[in-house]
Amino acid sequence: MKPTTMNSMIKFLDLKKINAGYKEEFMAAFERVVDSGWFILGEEVLNFEKQFAAYCGTKHCIGVANGLDALILILEAYKELGVMKAGDEVLVPSNTYIASIIAISKAGLVPVLSEPHAGTWLLDPAALESKITDRTRAIMPVHLYGQLCDMDPINKIAEKYNLKVIEDSAQSHGAVYSNGKKSGNLGNASGFSFYPGKNLGALGDAGAITTNDDGLAETLKALRNYGSHVKYHNLFKSVNSRLDEVQAALLSIKLKYLAQETEQRRSAADFYLQHISNSKIILPVVRAREAHVWHLFSVRVKDRAAFQQYLKENNVETNIHYPVPPHRQPAYKELAHLDFPISEAIHNEIISLPISPIMTPEELQYVADVVNKY
Numbered sequence: 001m002k003p004t005t006m007n008s009m010i011k012f013l014d015l016k017k018i019n020a021g022y023k024e025e026f027m028a029a030f031e032r033v034v035d036s037g038w039f040i041l042g043e044e045v046l047n048f049e050k051q052f053a054a055y056c057g058t059k060h061c062i063g064v065a066n067g068l069d070a071l072i073l074i075l076e077a078y079k080e081l082g083v084m085k086a087g088d089e090v091l092v093p094s095n096t097y098i099a100s101i102i103a104i105s106k107a108g109l110v111p112v113l114s115e116p117h118a119g120t121w122l123l124d125p126a127a128l129e130s131k132i133t134d135r136t137r138a139i140m141p142v143h144l145y146g147q148l149c150d151m152d153p154i155n156k157i158a159e160k161y162n163l164k165v166i167e168d169s170a171q172s173h174g175a176v177y178s179n180g181k182k183s184g185n186l187g188n189a190s191g192f193s194f195y196p197g198k199n200l201g202a203l204g205d206a207g208a209i210t211t212n213d214d215g216l217a218e219t220l221k222a223l224r225n226y227g228s229h230v231k232y233h234n235l236f237k238s239v240n241s242r243l244d245e246v247q248a249a250l251l252s253i254k255l256k257y258l259a260q261e262t263e264q265r266r267s268a269a270d271f272y273l274q275h276i277s278n279s280k281i282i283l284p285v286v287r288a289r290e291a292h293v294w295h296l297f298s299v300r301v302k303d304r305a306a307f308q309q310y311l312k313e314n315n316v317e318t319n320i321h322y323p324v325p326p327h328r329q330p331a332y333k334e335l336a337h338l339d340f341p342i343s344e345a346i347h348n349e350i351i352s353l354p355i356s357p358i359m360t361p362e363e364l365q366y367v368a369d370v371v372n373k374y
């Protein structure tokens with residue numbers, strides 16, 4: 001039996017609808033920036049940095065151009081501070097979005113891939129220790145899909161081997177760990193992305209770094225701006241990776257609603273978890289409600305291509321995060337000889353259902369019904 005039909009496709013993510021509610025505030029902020037005549041590293045960036053640091057509970061926030069640069073610049077800062085040098089190794093989950101791994105390569109360091117836990121699909125602390133060598137300098141836990149990695153054991157290993165912990169928080173804005181601390185405040189430094197589709201999304205590219213380390217923050221403020229604290233005085237050979245005033249002004253607006261939007265995502269996920277009951281579908285494991293902000297609602301299914309086609313025919317748009325494991329990408333031929341069976345299985349079976357703060361109860365019910373009738 002076919003489920004009751006929806007007339008139009010349930011979009012995977014409707015960014016137009018998500019942002020429509022904020023349009024009036026956006027226009028006022030845009031006008032304020034235009035009228036100020038100041039477009040780079042001004043009041044808007046300073047205000048957003050202050051607010052986002054307060055939100056994360058960290059001492060510092062440094063706005064940058066995007067999430068990839070946030071991670072690269074953290075590593076570059078550690079190099080400038082003498083903590084790491086070219087060729088040093090950074091542990092990273094083998095099933096992450098490729099940006100985490102590219103950041104390590106672009107900083108002149110070596111990514112060492114480590115398998116996720118087969119149940120949570122997150123970096124497995126138990127698999128980490130065997131990957132540590134005398135060149136290992138850092139661990140990069142990625143809070144994939146919006147769920148926090150198990151940070152206590154990861155931080156314990158880091159302490160034992162004197163490693164830095166660099167969170168990739170691109171998907172986990174606002175997730176709270178068991179100690180009450182938020183994503184971005186669970187290691188030595190953290191990279192955030194505000195790509196439009198992320199839980200805190202700008203209207204273009206944007207990113208930030210959070211840290212409690214004064215020296216690191218000071219270095220990062222120069223590294224995002226040609227290695228310069230004072231105009232035309234350059235301490236480092238660095239890039240231009242600044243957050244701009246317009247995006248900062250828009251992000252300050254969206255930040256006010258992030259807690260509410262996160263709760264809407266959690267309610268949507270609760271609904272799926274309670275109502276999807278198809279033995280062919282493996283649901284995500286949730287360690288703690290607060291520790292997950294549901295950037296994605298990904299499930300596993302053996303015959304993914306057929307499942308995705310069936311959902312499409314029934315007006316449910318899906319996406320795959322991610323179809324190709326990093327060590328099978330042409331960009332990483334040097335890793336092609338390695339085997340990561342847990343990652344490979346995840347990449348073969350994972351598929352993401354629509355989730356967002358603006359999905360209606362009818363849409364959620366419809367998606368659950370369609371999935372259950374597969």
Ligand SMILES: *Cc1c(COP(=O)(O)O)cnc(C)c1O
Pocket residue numbers: 066067068069096097099100142168170171192193194195205206207
């Ligand atoms: C989106 C994302 C990034 C990169 O962020 P950009 O702003 O697109 O550069 C890094 N890591 C993860 C896990 C991401 O999802």
